[in-house]
Amino acid sequence: MTTRETAARDRVRNALREHEEKVADRWVQLQREQVILATDVSERELREEADLLLAALAAALAQDVPAHRAVASYRDLREAVTELSMRRARAGATPTATSLAVLALKEALLEAVQGTTRDTEDLFHTAIFLNRLLDAAGALAFETYVEGREEIIQRQSRQLLELSTPVVQLWRHVLAVPLIGTLDTARTQVVMENLLQSIQDHEARVAIVDITGVPAVDTAVAQHLMHTVNAVRLMGADCIISGIRPPIAQTIAQLGIDLSSTLTRATLADALAAAVAMTDQPPLGSDLPAPAVR
Structure with missing residues (x-):
């Protein structure tokens, strides 16, 4: 100084x-x-x-x-x-x-x-x-x-990403992630983290990734989906992609994206039925009480 x-x-x-x-x-x-x-x-x-x-x-x-x-x-x-x-x-x-x-x-x-x-x-x-x-x-x-x-x-x-990508338990050993909106790298990371943690917490055997609310599927979105599927498989669980609407199916075919190794279903209901069958559980509705006899 x-x-x-x-x-x-x-x-x-x-x-x-x-x-x-x-x-x-x-x-x-x-x-x-x-x-x-x-x-x-x-x-x-x-x-x-x-x-x-x-x-x-x-x-x-x-x-x-x-x-x-x-x-x-x-x-x-x-x-x-x-x-x-x-x-x-x-x-x-x-x-x-x-x-x-x-x-x-x-x-x-x-x-x-x-x-x-x-x-x-x-x-x-x-x-x-x-x-x-x-x-x-x-x-x-x-x-x-x-x-x-x-x-x-x-x-x-x-926090908003986590709120927009909830993991819900649909059935015993069956989880689902309903995706809405665009799927980018940051959101994929949050989806994977939450889903993998939930698989461990709930001992899930099947995870359903529902893309009914995804407006469009391009090469980048497909890659993000495959990353999620592969991560789920590494956890020892199976993965089903649901919500494959006709326009999305056409786009996937035109892009030459190979989803042959991944089980896909048109609706979340179909995916849930398949998941229950894969986990060798009673069919949906079979555990409901019988109607009262009048």
Whole structure:
């Protein structure tokens, strides 16, 4: 660090030590005044964020580290900024509002320094120091927000995929996966994971993959289906593909896709009847009680 930067750091650290409560209050006020929250964050939550961040900042300023590297080098400060950003993301704030909230701390700190010195040159170098320090913090807040939202979106997407590809038990040792919509690589992976786990959990011997709700079958969809069939076979179970409508059958034939080694049925009902027969169980309906004799 240069002599000027060291002096600026000391001025900020001293101002923060002497006026920490005032800086926290001012930072909260600035966020409210500038309407950069874009979410209902309570006064108490804002003050908790301020206390945590300022405590970590004070500790970081005690280290002999250049301003632009303080956030990256000091773990507690980095974690305080990261946690603030993640809380704002969960609360629905925008990434811009989140980074601006961090940057608003510049003004609060500079006002505190002005209370200890009126030297124009000192204030100029202090402002430069704060820019380098908190620009890095604002960038980290923005980056963390984007990564956090991406993680949330991916998790929600996977949950939606799981909900859209349920595995249901139709009969003893017989499972079914009714597919609706386009079958892509990501969805195939979810289908396979859920189906294979269910085969293990239910000791299933037959799995039915019903494609009645799949609008069209092309080479890619057929490959995804075959991957699922092969995975089921590796688990020691048989697989039936149902829902082969005339247009889909014609498309499969035209594409030259070989499903000869896979049992197919036109409807889910036909597939269930075949599955029950394959598991050597009583025919469908045979276990129903006899009608009462009048």
